[in-house]
Amino acid sequence: MTEVSKTKRRKKAFPCPNCGTAITRAMIAGFIASQGAGRKKELTPCEFCKEPYGTVEMRRHIPRCDKNPNARKKPVKVKRKIAR
Numbered sequence: 001m002t003e004v005s006k007t008k009r010r011k012k013a014f015p016c017p018n019c020g021t022a023i024t025r026a027m028i029a030g031f032i033a034s035q036g037a038g039r040k041k042e043l044t045p046c047e048f049c050k051e052p053y054g055t056v057e058m059r060r061h062i063p064r065c066d067k068n069p070n071a072r073k074k075p076v077k078v079k080r081k082i083a084r
Helices: 003-011 025-034 055-064
Strands: none
16 A cells, blocks of 8 residues: 555544544444434324324324323223133
8 A cells, every 4th residue: 555545544534532543434334323313203293192202102102192082091801701
């Protein structure tokens, strides 16, 4: 490798503000990918209690919402008699 390519490679690294070690762009990209920095959550209000939830949380919340008139509050246990 020539000296020019070494200096170009060093410009891609940033010094850590705490310890001064080199932080490469690949390290930053790996950290961002591992943190799940994908789509932002779109919060929509519940149609019954008006609290904002994401799509997955909304699916879990609606059957348990206190203001939902169609929600089952407690599961009903059915005792079945076994005929012998």
